[in-house]
């Protein structure tokens with residue numbers, strides 16, 4: 001059984017090369033977020049024959065096809081790639097501890113339709129990124145117990 005991402009590649013007319021399949025495996029094993037540096041390192045350890053350039057080309061191709069999107073948390077040097085599930089990806093980032101909180105239900109249908117009509121654009125997906133401070137980071141007591149445990 002092919003997953004949706006493999007079908008997306010086939011539909012767009014791309015061959016399932018070793019590099020494409022390996023990079024996809026690495027991305028999927030992370031359930032969502034992985035930096036380009038970590039993708040490189042993993043691919044090198046599983047299939048050393050796949051060169052860096054072909055890993056980067058594959059990441060660019062997957063981005064074009066809407067399978068992943070790059071996001072930049074702290075630095076523009078190493079993007080963190082997120083997987084797009086059926087065109088959606090949503091999370092809140094705690095700006096203090098940098099944790100991600102994923103959520104499924106985005107309620108974006110009305111806005112999407114509205115944008116398609118007013119801008120005359122066929123929308124294929126969205127990446128929603130919210131920023132905030134999580135309960136652990138807001139709560140000074142929790143911080144103290146955490147410090148004691150260390």
Ligand SMILES: [Zn+2]
Nearest residue numbers: 088089106108
């Ligand atoms: Zn959504």
Ligand SMILES: [Zn+2]
Nearest residue numbers: 082090091100
């Ligand atoms: Zn996410």
Ligand SMILES: [Zn+2]
Nearest residue numbers: 094097134137
């Ligand atoms: Zn936090």
